[in-house]
Amino acid sequence: MIGMEAILALLGLGAVALLLVGVPYLLVSHARLRARVARLEAGLAAASAPEVADDVVPEAAVDVVPEVGLTGPWERPLPVGTAPESSTPPRAFVLRADRLATVLRWLRSNWALAVAGVSLALAGVFMVQYGVEQGLLTPFARVVGAxxxxxVLIAAGEVIRRRHGDEGRAAGVPSVLSGAGIVTLFAGVLAARALYGLVGPGMALTGLVGVGGVAIVLGWFYGPALTALGLVGAGAAPFLVGGASDAAWLFYYYFAVIAGVGLAVDAQRRWAWISVLALAVSALGATLLYQGGAGALHYLGFWALAVPLAVLVPEGQLVPRHAGNSPLRRIVAGGEYPGFPVRLALAMVALASLAAINVTLETYDPLLVWLAVGLLAVMLAALVLGTTQAPGLEDAALIPALAALVLVALEALEHGPVWAGFQAAAERLPETPMPLAATLLMTGGAVASWLFHGRMRVAGTQVPVILWALAAAVTGPALALILELLWLPGGVIGSYAWALHLMALAGLMVWWATRAGGVEARLVAAIFAGAAIVLITLALFVMLSKAALTLALAVMVLATAAIDRRFDLPILGGxxxxxxxxxGYRxxxxxxxxxxxxxxxxxDVLLAHGGPLVLLGVAWGVMAARAGGATRVVIESALWSIAAIFASVLLQRWLGKPGAMGHAGLGLMAVVWLATMMAQLYRLRPGGAVMRAIRMALAVVTGAVALVILVAQTVITNPLIPFMWRKELVIGPVILDSLAAAYLPVAAVLAAGAWKLRHLPRLLRAGFAVAASAYAAWYLGLEIRRLWQGRDLSVPGVSDGELYSYTLALIAVSVGLLVLALLRRSEMLRRLAMAGVALTVAKVFLIDMSGLAGLVRVASFLGLGLSLAGLAWLNARIAAHMGNADPR
Incomplete structure (x- = not known):
C-alpha cells in the first residue's frame, strides 16, 4: 500500500511539473505565434491601403496584437504603431491606492456577485461537511455530490464565458461560478481524505494537483476574480471542512500546490497581486497548521518548496534571470527600486528564514534544529550559485546567512537542545568522542564564506566585488565570534582544539588575501587581511592569559599599521x-x-600596561605617513589614556589595599575614567557624524562615571571631614603620600585635556583648566595641613605655622604663574598671577593679622611687603616685555 501511494505521489509531482512548466510554455508559444501572424496580416493590409498621414495609425494596427505576448519579465508589448515611453520595464507595485480604489469600486457595483460567489463556494463546503438532507447520504455520496x-459550476461558468465573455453584460459571472466550482472541488478531495478516509495520501495529493491544474487552465482565460476566489477558497477549505486527519502533514504540500497554482496563473496574466495573494494564502495556511501541531518537519519541507516556486515561477525560467536593481545595490549605488519579481522572491526568502528560526525556538528535538540550519544552508547555497544571471537577486543570499547567525546565537541564549547537548559533553569521560556541533557550525560558516568568495570572483564590477568580499570576510568570522561568546567551545572541546578551528579559518582568509586580484584588488586584500587578523586575535583570546592577551592585541594593532604602510591598505585602519x-575595554x-x-x-601588570604603551608608540611612529588620519589620532589618544591608567595602577599597588579603598583609591579610579573620556574627546577630530555621535556619547558616559567617583571621594573619603563614624587618615611619607595619589593625577588629566583638546569649545577647555587648578590647590592645601597636623587632618583648629604656610604657598604660586606667563607670553596667566597676589593680601589682612603680635607681626608684614614689591616689579617687567602698558 505504501508503494502504491508513493507511485501516486510521484505521478502528482509529475503533473505539477507538467502544469507549471509545460502548459505555460505551450500557451505562451501559441500566443506569440498568433501575434506574429497578426502582425504579418496587418503589414499586408497596410501595404495595400491608400496612403494616410504620418500621425494617423490604422485602427487594425492598434488592436491586432493580443495582450498575452510578452517582451520582458513584467512588460506587455505595445500595440503596433505605438512608441514606447521608456526603455526600462515598469515596476509592479501591488499595494497601491489606485488598485485599492479600483477594487472598492468593483465591490460597490458588483457586491451581489461577490456574495453569490461566496455562497456558492460555501454550499460546496457544507455539502461535504454535513451531507444532504441532514446526513442521509453516505460519505462516498457526499464526496461525489461535492x-x-x-x-457543474465550472461548466456553467465556461458556457457563459464562451457565449458572452467575462466582461460586458456578463462581467464577473463566469469567474464567480468557476471559482466557486474550484473551491468545491478542493473541499471534496480534502473531505475524501481528511474526513472520511476514502483515499490515501498519494491519491489525495494527486486529486489536489488535478484540481490545481484545472484552476491554472481556467485562470489563463478568466479574469483575476476567478483566480483570487479559487486561491482564497482553496486556502480556507481545510479549515472549513474540519475533522481529524492521520496525515495532517499532507496539507503542507497542499498549500505548496496552492502557491504554485497562483504563481503559474500570474506568470501568464501578470496581475502581480495574484502572486502576492497565492503566497500569502499558502504561507498563512502552513503556519496555522504548524501552530496547530501538524509537525515541524514537513513545515520546513513546505518552505523548501515555496521558496523555489516564488523564485522560478514568476519569471518562467528554470534558472533565475531577475533583471534590475537589487536592494543592497540600490542602497549603495542608487538607481531604481528592485522589480516586483525580486521583491516577491526576497519576501519569501525572508519568511522562510524566519520560519527556520521560529522552529528552533519552539522545539526540543536536536534533529529539527539541524534541519532548520540545513534549510538556511540550502537556501544560501542555491541563491549564491543559482543567481549569477539574476542581478536583482545578487544579495538575496545574505538573508539566510544573517538568519543562520541569529539562529546560532538564539540557540545558545535560549538554551536550545543542540546547545544543551554540546555543553553536557563537557562532563564526558576521556574515552568518549568529542562533540561535533561547534565543528559542524564552523565548517558551515567556512563553506558560506567560500561560496561568497566564489561569487566575488565572477562578479566583475566594482560594487558587487566589494560587497561579496565583505560577505565572505564577515560570515565565517562572525559565526566564530558568536560561538566563542555564547557557546564557549574552548571549555567543551579544549582551548587548543578550538583555537585550531579559528586558525584554520584565519588561514583561509590569508590565502584569499594573497590571491586578490582584478577590480579593487587592494581593497579586497585588505578586507580579507582584516578578517584574518580578527580570527588570529580571537584565537589568542582563547589561548593566552589576561596580560598576554592585552599585549597580543597591541601586537595586532602594530601589525595592522605595518601592513597598511607596506601595502597601502588604509581600510585596515578601522x-x-x-x-x-x-x-581600552580590557x-x-x-x-x-x-x-x-x-x-x-x-x-603581568608591566606586560599588560607597559607592553601596549611601547607597541602602540611604535605603531604611532609607523603611521607617520597618515599623521592626519583617524587611526593615528586614535592611537595617540590611547597612548595618553593607557599611560594614565598605568600610573593609576602603579600608585594603587604602592599604596596597598587600605589606601586603594580610601581617597587615593577613588581618585586613581576616577583617573581611569577621566582618561577614557579625554581619549574619546580627542578622537572627535576625525570621523563622520555617526562616529562623532558615538564617541561623544561614550565621553559623556565615562565622564559621568568619573564625576560620580569624584563626588564619592569628596563626600565619603574627605580627609578634612569624617563621614559618619569613618575617619580618613593620610598614608605614606610627606609629599609622596595618599593625598598626592588622590588629587594630583586627577589634576594632571584635566590639565592635559585643557592643553591637548584644542578642537573643543574654549569654554569647555577653560572648565577643564579651572578644575585642574582647583584639584592642584586642594592637594597643596591638604599637604600643608598634613605637614603641621600629621596623618589626621580632621582635627579642629589651625596653627599659626600652618596659617603662614598657606600665605607662603599663595605667594609661591603667584610667582610661578608670573614666570609661566613670561615664558608663554600669556596675558591670562599674568592676570591670574596678580589675582593670586590679591588673594594673598586679602588673607593676610583679614585672617593672619588677627593672630599676630609683637615682632612676629612686624616680621610677617615686612616679609609680605618685600614679597609684594618684588612681585609688582616682576609684573611690570613682564607687562613691558609683552607690550602691555597697563601692568595691573
Missing part, C-alpha cells in the same frame, strides 16, 4: 581602531584595574 457540484578599543572594564591592583603579579 465533486459533481463543482464540475581594524586597528577596533583593536585599540578592545585594549584595561578599564574586563579585567580592569581591579585585576591589575589586587590579583596580578608585577610581571
Amino acid at each position: 465533486l459533481l457540484l463543482g464540475a 581594524l586597528a581602531q577596533l583593536g585599540v578599543a578592545v585594549i 584595561l578599564v572594564i574586563d579585567p580592569g584595574p581591579g585585576w591589575a591592583v589586587n590579583e596580578a603579579g608585577w610581571a
Whole structure:
C-alpha cells in the first residue's frame, strides 16, 4: 500500500511539473505565434491601403496584437504603431491606492456577485461537511455530490464565458461560478481524505494537483476574480471542512500546490497581486497548521518548496534571470527600486528564514534544529550559485546567512537542545568522542564564506566585488565570534582544539588575501587581511592569559599599521581602531584595574600596561605617513589614556589595599575614567557624524562615571571631614603620600585635556583648566595641613605655622604663574598671577593679622611687603616685555 501511494505521489509531482512548466510554455508559444501572424496580416493590409498621414495609425494596427505576448519579465508589448515611453520595464507595485480604489469600486457595483460567489463556494463546503438532507447520504455520496457540484459550476461558468465573455453584460459571472466550482472541488478531495478516509495520501495529493491544474487552465482565460476566489477558497477549505486527519502533514504540500497554482496563473496574466495573494494564502495556511501541531518537519519541507516556486515561477525560467536593481545595490549605488519579481522572491526568502528560526525556538528535538540550519544552508547555497544571471537577486543570499547567525546565537541564549547537548559533553569521560556541533557550525560558516568568495570572483564590477568580499570576510568570522561568546567551545572541546578551528579559518582568509586580484584588488586584500587578523586575535583570546592577551592585541594593532604602510591598505585602519578599543575595554572594564591592583603579579601588570604603551608608540611612529588620519589620532589618544591608567595602577599597588579603598583609591579610579573620556574627546577630530555621535556619547558616559567617583571621594573619603563614624587618615611619607595619589593625577588629566583638546569649545577647555587648578590647590592645601597636623587632618583648629604656610604657598604660586606667563607670553596667566597676589593680601589682612603680635607681626608684614614689591616689579617687567602698558 505504501508503494502504491508513493507511485501516486510521484505521478502528482509529475503533473505539477507538467502544469507549471509545460502548459505555460505551450500557451505562451501559441500566443506569440498568433501575434506574429497578426502582425504579418496587418503589414499586408497596410501595404495595400491608400496612403494616410504620418500621425494617423490604422485602427487594425492598434488592436491586432493580443495582450498575452510578452517582451520582458513584467512588460506587455505595445500595440503596433505605438512608441514606447521608456526603455526600462515598469515596476509592479501591488499595494497601491489606485488598485485599492479600483477594487472598492468593483465591490460597490458588483457586491451581489461577490456574495453569490461566496455562497456558492460555501454550499460546496457544507455539502461535504454535513451531507444532504441532514446526513442521509453516505460519505462516498457526499464526496461525489461535492465533486459533481463543482464540475457543474465550472461548466456553467465556461458556457457563459464562451457565449458572452467575462466582461460586458456578463462581467464577473463566469469567474464567480468557476471559482466557486474550484473551491468545491478542493473541499471534496480534502473531505475524501481528511474526513472520511476514502483515499490515501498519494491519491489525495494527486486529486489536489488535478484540481490545481484545472484552476491554472481556467485562470489563463478568466479574469483575476476567478483566480483570487479559487486561491482564497482553496486556502480556507481545510479549515472549513474540519475533522481529524492521520496525515495532517499532507496539507503542507497542499498549500505548496496552492502557491504554485497562483504563481503559474500570474506568470501568464501578470496581475502581480495574484502572486502576492497565492503566497500569502499558502504561507498563512502552513503556519496555522504548524501552530496547530501538524509537525515541524514537513513545515520546513513546505518552505523548501515555496521558496523555489516564488523564485522560478514568476519569471518562467528554470534558472533565475531577475533583471534590475537589487536592494543592497540600490542602497549603495542608487538607481531604481528592485522589480516586483525580486521583491516577491526576497519576501519569501525572508519568511522562510524566519520560519527556520521560529522552529528552533519552539522545539526540543536536536534533529529539527539541524534541519532548520540545513534549510538556511540550502537556501544560501542555491541563491549564491543559482543567481549569477539574476542581478536583482545578487544579495538575496545574505538573508539566510544573517538568519543562520541569529539562529546560532538564539540557540545558545535560549538554551536550545543542540546547545544543551554540546555543553553536557563537557562532563564526558576521556574515552568518549568529542562533540561535533561547534565543528559542524564552523565548517558551515567556512563553506558560506567560500561560496561568497566564489561569487566575488565572477562578479566583475566594482560594487558587487566589494560587497561579496565583505560577505565572505564577515560570515565565517562572525559565526566564530558568536560561538566563542555564547557557546564557549574552548571549555567543551579544549582551548587548543578550538583555537585550531579559528586558525584554520584565519588561514583561509590569508590565502584569499594573497590571491586578490582584478577590480579593487587592494581593497579586497585588505578586507580579507582584516578578517584574518580578527580570527588570529580571537584565537589568542582563547589561548593566552589576561596580560598576554592585552599585549597580543597591541601586537595586532602594530601589525595592522605595518601592513597598511607596506601595502597601502588604509581600510585596515578601522581594524586597528577596533583593536585599540578592545585594549581600552580590557584595561578599564574586563579585567580592569581591579585585576591589575589586587590579583596580578608585577610581571603581568608591566606586560599588560607597559607592553601596549611601547607597541602602540611604535605603531604611532609607523603611521607617520597618515599623521592626519583617524587611526593615528586614535592611537595617540590611547597612548595618553593607557599611560594614565598605568600610573593609576602603579600608585594603587604602592599604596596597598587600605589606601586603594580610601581617597587615593577613588581618585586613581576616577583617573581611569577621566582618561577614557579625554581619549574619546580627542578622537572627535576625525570621523563622520555617526562616529562623532558615538564617541561623544561614550565621553559623556565615562565622564559621568568619573564625576560620580569624584563626588564619592569628596563626600565619603574627605580627609578634612569624617563621614559618619569613618575617619580618613593620610598614608605614606610627606609629599609622596595618599593625598598626592588622590588629587594630583586627577589634576594632571584635566590639565592635559585643557592643553591637548584644542578642537573643543574654549569654554569647555577653560572648565577643564579651572578644575585642574582647583584639584592642584586642594592637594597643596591638604599637604600643608598634613605637614603641621600629621596623618589626621580632621582635627579642629589651625596653627599659626600652618596659617603662614598657606600665605607662603599663595605667594609661591603667584610667582610661578608670573614666570609661566613670561615664558608663554600669556596675558591670562599674568592676570591670574596678580589675582593670586590679591588673594594673598586679602588673607593676610583679614585672617593672619588677627593672630599676630609683637615682632612676629612686624616680621610677617615686612616679609609680605618685600614679597609684594618684588612681585609688582616682576609684573611690570613682564607687562613691558609683552607690550602691555597697563601692568595691573
